[in-house]
Amino acid sequence: MTPVTILNNIKVTDPTTPLNNAYQGGPFSVSGESMTAQSYQISKPPATFEEQLQILKSRGLIVEDEDFAIRKLKKINYYRLSAYGLSLKRRGTYIPGTTFARIYNLYEFDRRFRYLILELAEQVEIAFRTHISYHIAHQYGAFGHLEAAHFDNVDYHQSFLYALTKEVQRSQEQFIRHHLDKYHGDIPIWVAVEVLSFGALSKLYSNMKLEDQTYIAKTNYRVPAVYLKSWLKCFAYVRNICAHYGRLYNRPLTSKPRLSREWKARGIPQDRIFAPICIAKQLIHDPQIWSDFLVRLEALFSAYHEDVELHRIGFPEDWEALLRKP
Structure with a gap:
């Protein structure tokens, strides 16, 4: 079989797999049950940017400039940014003295x-x-x-x-x-x-x-x-x-x-x-x-x-x- 035949005979019929098999929409199964947008169990409501900041503060984070912090949360997803504070936590709360500025600097x-x-x-x-x-x-x-x-x-x-x-x-x-x-x-x-x-x-x-x-x-x-x-x-x-x-x-x-x-x-x-x-x-x-x-x-x-x-x-x-x- 020639190289041209080899390449041209390959028929790609399977859909392109998203990165890391990421969910792309539509129903999917969790524990064998099909889930749609109507059947999701919401454990907690979405938080506003102001509420996100309050969550951080409730966990012991020092916020010296709230306007600055809100501006950053509007540009950087909460879960992306807060991940930089994982090393600054002990048992779910921030080490005393930890500031929002430091987490942003790590980011x-x-x-x-x-x-x-x-x-x-x-x-x-x-x-x-x-x-x-x-x-x-x-x-x-x-x-x-x-x-x-x-x-x-x-x-x-x-x-x-x-x-x-x-x-x-x-x-x-x-x-x-x-x-x-x-x-x-x-x-x-x-x-x-x-x-x-x-x-x-x-x-x-x-x-x-x-x-x-x-x-x-x-x-x-x-x-x-x-x-x-x-x-x-x-x-x-x-x-x-x-x-x-x-x-x-x-x-x-x-x-x-x-x-x-x-x-x-x-x-x-x-x-x-x-x-x-x-x-x-x-x-x-x-x-x-x-x-x-x-x-x-x-x-x-x-x-x-x-x-x-x-x-x-x-x-x-x-x-x-x-x-x-x-």
């Missing part, structure tokens, strides 16, 4: 921190797209990614083809339209990698033959394949948190990267964002990019040093030395 810190991490993820992602496409193209040809024989698991490869077909069909990129119109749907690997999600690419790498994984890992990153596989999965996860404006501060990561013995000996926690930052240092080989990141990171920490507890994001006391170590 602002995390927002700016997230952009720094997203830039790191971008550097890792774009480089990896190049490395995996270059290897597949030179080892197996322009359409090597379409042949199941080049991969470990046939079912995983079929899932990859479905993901690729969906992305090609919904893409509005000019280079995709160009290949569909001029080359009858032929999508070579160096084009395919530009429409696939980072998560899909990570899974594609994980399904490659061990010798191919090892070649990419050793040649481009000087690490064993088992480490690179874990790191790419983690970075895809972190990248998605950042892209959807998720919280990094005081958040345990569910995708934990494999750490070296040296990192483990230093007590670096696998489930905090400092671990992926250490990994980025291994994956980004441009010293200027890394130096610029550290300068901006230090400036951010300096600006919010009164509010941020670095251990909440996994940073040890000697974090600067670790990240500047050659």
